[in-house]
Amino acid sequence: MKRSYVGVIGLLIILGLNIVFTQLLVHQFFYENYEAVLLYMGINILLFPVAIFIYKKEKNKGGAGKNGK
Amino acid sequence: MTDRNNKIPFDEDNYTHNITKNNERQLDRRGFMKTLAGAAGVFAVASLPWGAIAAKELMGLADKEYPHQKIVDLKDIAVGDSIGFHFPSDHDSAVLVRLTDNKFVAYQNACTHLRCPVYWVKEEETMICPCHHGKFDVNTGAPTAGPPRRPLPEIIIEVHDHAVYAVRVKRYEA
Numbered sequence: 001m002k003r004s005y006v007g008v009i010g011l012l013i014i015l016g017l018n019i020v021f022t023q024l025l026v027h028q029f030f031y032e033n034y035e036a037v038l039l040y041m042g043i044n045i046l047l048f049p050v051a052i053f054i055y056k057k058e059k060n061k062g063g064a065g066k067n068g069k
Numbered sequence: 070m071t072d073r074n075n076k077i078p079f080d081e082d083n084y085t086h087n088i089t090k091n092n093e094r095q096l097d098r099r100g101f102m103k104t105l106a107g108a109a110g111v112f113a114v115a116s117l118p119w120g121a122i123a124a125k126e127l128m129g130l131a132d133k134e135y136p137h138q139k140i141v142d143l144k145d146i147a148v149g150d151s152i153g154f155h156f157p158s159d160h161d162s163a164v165l166v167r168l169t170d171n172k173f174v175a176y177q178n179a180c181t182h183l184r185c186p187v188y189w190v191k192e193e194e195t196m197i198c199p200c201h202h203g204k205f206d207v208n209t210g211a212p213t214a215g216p217p218r219r220p221l222p223e224i225i226i227e228v229h230d231h232a233v234y235a236v237r238v239k240r241y242e243a
Contacts, residue, residue, distance in 0.1 A: 008102055008105075011109075012105065014109055018108070018109055019112075022112055025116055025119055029119050030218075034126050037120060037123035041123070044115075045117075048106075051109035051110075052106055052109075054102075054106070058102060059099050
C-alpha cells in the first residue's frame, strides 16, 4: 500500500494559516483596525472551502485500502 | 473439561478479551484529513462574530449621539492651547486642542495603554502620556510611540455661536 501524504500536508498548511490569520484577526480587532479584521475574516472563510476541496480530492489517493478497493 | 472457561481461546492484544471491534480507535490518513478539514470549518465560523462586530463599527452603527455640550468660548482658548473637559459623562475626561484659528481636535484623554491622562504638549506638538511615555498624533489620535497600540477615541466638535461644542464620540478611522 502506497500512501499519498500530499493532502495531509496541504491540510496541515491550511490549519497553520488558519491559526496565523485568526491570531492576526484578534490582534487587529483589539487595535481597532476593522478593515484588517474583515480581511482576515474573509481569508479564514475562504480557507474552509479550500480545505474541503483538498479533502475531496485526496481522500481516495494513496492506492488500495485494506479491503483491496 | 473443568478448565474450559479459564483458557484464552486465541491471542488478543487487549486486557478485557471481550471487545473485538477492529481498529476502533485508530486514526487513519483519511480520518485525519477529515478532522483537519473540520478544523478549518471551525476557524471559519469562529472568525464570523469578530468580522460582524468590525463591520458594525465600520458602518458607524456603534456611534452614539450625546447631548451637545459646550466646552469653551472661542475667545478663551488661544491657538496652540488645550483645555480639559468631560464628555460624554462626568467620568470621561477629555482634552480639546486648538491647532489653528479654525481647526479644533478633541479626544478622550485616557491613555489606551493603562488609562493615564494624556496631555497636549505644545512645545513638542504631540500628545504625551507621562506614565510610560506613550505618544499620540494630535491630528488623528493614532498612537505614534510607546506602549499604547490603540488610538484615542476622537470627540466630534462643532463651532458655532462663538463657542466650541462637543457633539459625539467617534470611533477610530485609519
